[in-house]
Amino acid sequence: MKLLIVDSQPMIRNGLKAMLECSEENFEVFESGNIIEAISIIRKENPDLVLVDIELGGKSGLDLIKEGKRILRNCKYIILAEYISEMEFLQAEEYGVDGYILKEAYGDEILYAVKCILRGKKYYDSGIISHSRNNKAIKLFNQLTEREKEIVVELAKGLSNKEIGQNLLISESTVKKHVSNILTKLNLSHRCQVIHFIYAANIIRN
Incomplete structure (x- = not known):
């Protein structure tokens, strides 16, 4: 060989x-x-x-x-x-x-x-x-749109929908729709799980 x-x-x-x-x-x-x-x-x-x-x-x-x-x-x-x-x-x-x-x-x-x-x-x-264990999580995250990824970053800060809307210059109802889509794409049921998801997968580091 x-x-x-x-x-x-x-x-x-x-x-x-x-x-x-x-x-x-x-x-x-x-x-x-x-x-x-x-x-x-x-x-x-x-x-x-x-x-x-x-x-x-x-x-x-x-x-x-x-x-x-x-x-x-x-x-x-x-x-x-x-x-x-x-x-x-x-x-x-x-x-x-x-x-x-x-x-x-x-x-x-x-x-x-x-x-x-x-x-x-x-x-x-x-x-x-x-890294292998995080592979699935990263693939799920990469399915998000750029706007959804921006909102995920804001969610990681513990911000409310209203605060996120103010930061991104979009309405609170639009943020709510995006958060709903994010939960669906990441196979999650609550916004608090998003925070755990992104830090556990090292997508965003403390």
């Missing part, structure tokens, strides 16, 4: 390469520090799996994944990250990423993730799994 490690930090690349090459799987491991070089390796070597940092010296690892999937459809990808935002997670899922690992993970956990993914399974690091 051929693996490619893409990370802008040589120390991390070298450490991962040494660990993977010493495993019993007889991996052939390539490494790259940037997207251009990584794309060249993907074209030439046809790796089975790419471990890619989400941050590549000011570039996004997601750009590499998108292009890599176009070149080699069956190649699998693991994202390495210190942190992954909700939007990055959703985009990664859209691109068909197979696994997520925190950079602070131990070597045996990384090796286990690699083995799982090469067997056709997905792998979510326990430190990133919360």
